[in-house]
Every structure is written in C-alpha cells, then in structure tokens.
Amino acid sequence: METMTSAGKVDSSFLKEVEKRSGEKLSLCYQCLKCTAGCPTAPYMDFRPNNIVRMIQMGMRKEVMESSAIWFCVYCQTCGTRCPNEIHIGILMDTLREMAMEEGFHAKEKNIHLFHEAFIHSVGRGGRAHEVTMLMEYMLKSRDLMADSLFPGVILFLKGKFPLLPSLVHGKEEIKKIFERCTKEK
C-alpha cells in the first residue's frame, strides 16, 4: 500500500532516505523496463526491479523491505548499464538488504538473510568469498544441516572447484579497513 501524508500526497520520506543511502537517483525512473528486461534473476523475483523502484517512489517501505526481490539480485550490474538514467539497481538492492537487516525485516524465505550475512562475513574476513566457510556459517546459523546448497556444494568440492582453504588475497588489511569504516558510518 502506498503511504500518504495527511495532505493526501504520497509520502516521499522513504524515497529520500533510500536515495541518500544508495546514492541512486530513483526519482528519475520513468518505468521504461529496460532494467527488468535484462535482469537474469527477474523471473524468480516476487517484484521485478522496475517494480521495486516504483514501490519506493510510492513510499511502500514494508512491502519493499519484506520482498524476496531484494535478496535475489546477484549484482551483475546489467540493469545499471541498460538504464537510460544510469540507475544502478544492484547498488539499490544492496542498500535495501542492509536496511532490511538493520530494521529486522525478513523475506518469506526465512533464512535468506543469513546466506547474505555469511557472504559479507566471508569477504570481510578474507578479502573474497570462501565458499566452504561461508556454507558452514550459513548451516550453523540457520540450523539447516541439510541446506539446499549442501549437495551441489559437495559435488563442486569433490571436483576441486571449492578449495578447502581460502586463497591468498593481497590488500586484506585495506579491505578490513573498508569494512570497519562502513560499520562506523552506519
């Protein structure tokens, strides 16, 4: 449901807040659908990327924060390269995920935020995602010891695609500092 002010206008406070945090000028969107047409995960989302932008314009905070769409974005950046207004929905989705976690909103896929958290922690620790520790953290926190990702994960591990130890990454200290700065600035 769109949020109206007492004067009967659409409440733009959510739009302003998301624009400020993401740096994306969402008010420029005129619903051309180019983002959604190129998005590889749009068919699996409950609301398409262009819908999410429109819902933010309409002040629909709860519906956006509880949507599955914000967790289904894989940050491929296709939308940003196609948008005539240079709106990067990948950056927007990342911002919305952080806001949803801070405000305690959950999608109907109840553990999906734990997978995101495991990914972020993995990058923060080692400078890049390490699939084995990421999957272990997810399984422990979700108490889902038979997670859907376990079986394909084991196959990939046996094929040598998932190394047991994290790979060496240059500039780990710099990456840690970026994470510390982002945490402080919240």
Ligand code: SF4
């Ligand atoms: S491509 Fe850009 S302008 Fe077009 S619907 Fe998507 S966000 Fe809006």
Ligand code: SF4
């Ligand atoms: S960055 Fe996210 S929203 Fe944009 S095209 Fe890729 S998956 Fe879709």
